[in-house]
Amino acid sequence: MSTFEPVLTSNITKENSHTLDFYQSIGGYSAIKKVLSMSPLEVIDVVKASNLRGRGGAGFPTGLKWSFVPKDSEKPIYLINNADESEPGTFKDRLLMNKAPHQMLEGMIIASYAIGCHTSFIYIRGEFYREYMLLEKVVAEAYENNLLGDNILGSDYSLDVVIHRGAGAYICGEETGLIESLEGKRGWPRIKPPFPAIEGYLQCPTVVNNVETLSCLPHIITRGADWFQSIGPEKGPGPRLFCVSGRVKNPGVFEEPMGIDLKDLIFEKAGGITNDNKLKAVFPGGSSSAILTAAEAIDVKMDFEELAKKKTMLGSAGVIVMDETVDMVHACLNIARFYAHESCGQCTPCREGTTWLVKMLTRMVKGRGTLKDINMLFEITDNIGGLIDFSKGSYGKTICPFGEAVAWPIRSFVEKFKDEFIKYLPQEKVAA
Amino acid sequence: MPLLKIDSLEIEVEKGTTVLQAAMVNGIEIPYYCYHPALEIVGSCRMCLVEVEGMPKLQVSCNTFVGEAPPERKIEGKYDMVVNTHNDLVIQERKNVLEFLLLNHPLDCPVCDQAGECYLQDYSFKFGNAHSRFDEDKRVRPNEYLGSQIVINHNRCILCSRCIRFTREISGTSELFVEARGNKSKIAALEDKPLDNLLAGNVADICPVGALLSTDYIHKNRIWNLKKQPSVCQDCSVGCNVDVFYQKDKILRLTPRENHDVNGYFMCDIGRYGFHRFEDLDRITTPMARSNGSFSAVSWDEAIRKTADKLGDEGAKIAGIVSPFHTNETNFMLGQIINGPTGTLPQMNDEEIIYQSGFRISNDRSPNRRGMSDVCPALLEDLVSEIDNQDVRMIYVLDDGIDREIDDVWKKILAKMDFVVVQTYAMTTLAQSANIILPGPAPYEREGTITNDGGRVQWLRPSLPMKGESRADWEILMMVMKALDKDAQDFTDIGQVMKDMGEKFPAYDGLSFFRLGPHGMSLNGRANG
Amino acid sequence: MSNKDIHEDSFQYTDSDKVEKIFSQYPDKRSATLPLLHLAQTQGGYITSAIINTVAKLTEIHPAEVMDCVSFYTMFYSRQQGTYKLQVCQTLSCSLNGADDIVDHITQKYGTQPGETTSDGKFTLLKVECLGSCGTAPVIQINDDYHEGLSIKELDILLDSIP
DSSP states (O other), rough: TTOOOTTTTOOOTTTTTSSSSHHHHHHHHHHHHHTTTSOOHHHHHHHHHHTTOOOSSOBBBBBHHHHTTTTTTTSSSSSEEEEEOOSSTTHHHHHHHOHHHHHHHHHHHHHHOOOOOOOEEEEEOOOOOHHHHHEEEEEHHHHTSSSSSSSGSSSSBBEEEEEEEEOSOGGGGGGHHHHHHTTTTTOOOOSSSSSSSSSOGGGEEEEEEEEEHHHHHHHHHHHHHHHHHHOOTTSSOOOEEEEEESSSSSOOOEETTTTTTTHHHIIIIIIBGGGGEEEEEEESSSSSSOOOOHHHTTBSSSSSHHHTTOOOTTOEEEEEEEEEEHHHHHHHHHHHHHHHHHHHHSSHHHHHHHHHHHHHHHHHHHHHHHHHHHHHHHHHHHHHHHHHHHEEEEEOSSSTTHHHHHHHHHHHHHHHHHHHHHTTTTTTHHHO | OOOOETTEEEEEEEOOOHHHHHHOOOOOOOSSSSSSSSSSOOOOTTEEEEEEETTTTTGGGGBBBBOOOOOGGGTTBBSSSEESSHHHHHHHHHHHHEEEEESSOOOGGGGOTTSSSSSHHHHHHSOOOOOOOOOOOOOOOOEESSSSSSEEEGGGGGOOOHHHHHHIISSSOOEEESSSSSOOEEEEEBBTBOOOOOTHHHHHHHHHSEEEETTTTTOOGGGGGGGGEEEEEESSSTOEEEEEEEETTTTEEEEEEEEETTTBBBOOOOHTTTTGGGTTBBHHHHHEEEEETEEEEOHHHHHHHHHHHHHHHHTEEEEEEEOTTTHHHHHHHHHHHHSSEEEEEOOOOOOOOTTSOOOOOOSSSSOHHHHHHHHHBBSOOOOOHHHHHTTTOOOEOEEEEOOOOOHHHHHHHHHHSSSSEEEBBOOOOHHTTEEEEEEOGGGGGEEEEEOTTEEEEEEEESOOOOTTOOHHHHHHHHHHHHHHHHTTTOOOSSHHHHHHHHHHHHGTTTHHHHHHHHOOEEEEEESTO | OOOOOOOOOOOOOOOHHHHHHHHSSSSGGGGHHEEEEEEHHHHHHHHHHHHHHHHHHHHOOOHHHHHHHHTTTTTTTTSSSSSEEEEEEHHHHTTTTTTTHHHHHHHHHOOOOOBOOOOTTOOOEEEOOSSSSSGGGGEEEEEEEEEESHHHHHHHOOOHHHO
């Protein structure tokens, strides 16, 4: 692992890394030349062989996702680049858009070609206004150089790219919520089936891929599936952008092979804990993952399987570090409030349960909790998102995975730091 | 066909049937809120979760489609799908969802109009918890008007979105929307674009809880005090099937009754609130005779004798006014009595409205024009000339109770008449020109058949008792007929009238209330049908 | 019902080329809703019912459907905001790195509670959820721009430099 060279971020510190000139100077857009000489099926096969799994959070195999798109579709096929980066603790896509936008765009062209898409969207979160402005330029540059538009690089293949701004809604990062939003509606996730690959945007076959996922594609095409597969664990290989934030000295985005030790991320890459305090707990994969205690965190590898064994997940690889100064009840309330604010309101358990959690935790923080409340927190979270049992899959209870995304972290706080919750109870109630 | 096992039941179902549909058809109750057979599936209430074997989590049965499993994936070697609708997991999950739905609910059943027909009540009783574990402050919002006749009680709303989907998919008017998101979500309409389309009342019907209320019925009564009579709407020629809810001699509300050959699940507000126009009418409840310019009550015997005396004059020509507001049987009977020209009152026309889903309000706001024309085929357009030609001096009018102004045509007709019989239930201007008034039932007191503009004969059942001494229309006509001709057939019930009508008009042959049943029968394909 | 002032004048886009360009990018009209709303809000400051009606007309949907969409998203405002919207991220990584102090500081500095606008109409203080820049916490977004990793002192310098 010491030999690992960054792939996606190798050039982000270079001046003007966002420009077409720069990107071409390092061999950029050579992958699409190669792709245009392949058949779409061959491209899908390469990506399947690479074992690339989605970088947005769910970790679904990218090639497999593409293969669900009907081959004989009479309807237009759409690719949507999910740039609605909103998972707390995650800030890698913004970096890629700012520093390596052409890499992402090349990935979009490859993916679009593979699935037979001729109009592709970048759904960028509304708050990323500067990134949106930059992407407008980047896309225009690509059009001027025949990398987009009709007959790309003289081939038969044509592709338009449209940049679409969100308007402030975490749930639009969920692919069907995103599709609804793109259609000009509120971002209420859709019930599945039908799946987007069959009926997505405007009822047409649609693939939604994350910025980082797409950014991997030029490299997979150029360097081959075997190369990609050789990085990190077999079941979920490749380079990964790990975001480390919270109580660390040197927060940031670190590109490492999948499977890096979480300990190394925190203590080496991110420089250790602020003020050399003691580590207390960590979100390994964004705020939707269950937290790990310090003891668990120093002994886990950052890959899909290893984290699943610890009953949490790699998610968006957004590591949020909490040290001994962090009040876990307040932190739990902070996360609960986030989810209550972002719940779309469609499904009963999530709409009602998230606010119930906030009301109850707020009461507890004010010193008006009871022992019963602590048990209730378990029950409410289970009723919103279900128990985590990775041997049987998850017991999600809502249309989209938001329910689990609330339940798992909140439950893990109470489960792993119950003492701190008890401390908030009025003394007479604890004694009773 | 796929083989589905639900609980202990094995059933073959059409490919693509949902588990919920399969369960319903086979008498297995799966509770649900957001699902409605006429609306798009959203699967958001989470109430209809069931366990599907082989699936890692519970599935919403409304969106779980039964398909053919490949041989190697058949369960127990034969089932394409195995579903449990009441194992512990499912039972517990229903409790959980109900608990969430009731967190902010005011539990104000004692004053709620939905009480007694509320799915929150019913499911809580059957599947829910006996007590609440919610110790926080409830979310409280004031009631709001969504339209002039629809009020929303936000505190009872479970955000199933049926009402919104109704306005988008059925009426196509889209006035309703969800405002805000998450726990702040609420159903709303824009202030300057309220829910005031003619299908608006349906949202109160499809609301599974007491959130959407029709101002017309609000706090009027308790549902368990009301009797329900299946009937047919009287306000246009579509003939929507309805349930009439009444107490003693008063209708409290009308709701649509499902009939896929007519109105689907819905009705319009013209029909829904139409019964009110019979409420404040100047009702006639005894036979009346006019002498010296004023009416006095007379006995039935006297009224019928006076009528027959005049109509029975040797060689007298009697004109008849049949009515598209009356039943086939009444119109038929009058047709049998008169020997002169037949006409009808001016048509009550209005705008035809066809909604996005195809739901239609006919421009003809009478319920039985088709049937009237079927059983009175000699209807004249130009009645005046024929009255002149035949020198008609007597007329028998089936009045529709609508108080029209008497136009010039009618003035001419009435001026010619020596004797006018009006069979009616209200003192209309026309009735005032009568010599004899014979009191019949108002529309929701009537019994008989009517034929809608699509040729479907439907059973109009009486909901309210007839008022005072008034008698059934067919009975009145039979009395007149018998007084005119002692040998005339003696009908003892309306079924015999129907039989006779069928003999004379083969399209109506073999009709009976039994055969019509709750959903009527199409004349299409029948003789003269 | 929405408490919108329904008597506002009608709304017209000043830049019809932009409107045309937006429509040219989508296969259907309704997909243009969000970009049209963004454009209108840039022009009008917040989403008025006149804007809703105009967008509804252009996208050929009912104004209630536009409102359904508008009210879902936090970036569309239903009333006038200050010239500068001070949007302080309050989600965990920012909260662990002083976001609460920033809110308190601004509250004291301008006498505004979160959600309020200063009496001169210059600033609106808003608490927002994760802005996706956790590595540079605490983050404050002022209108379109992120300002990252600011100490209270740096924040003061920044705010005081706003004309």
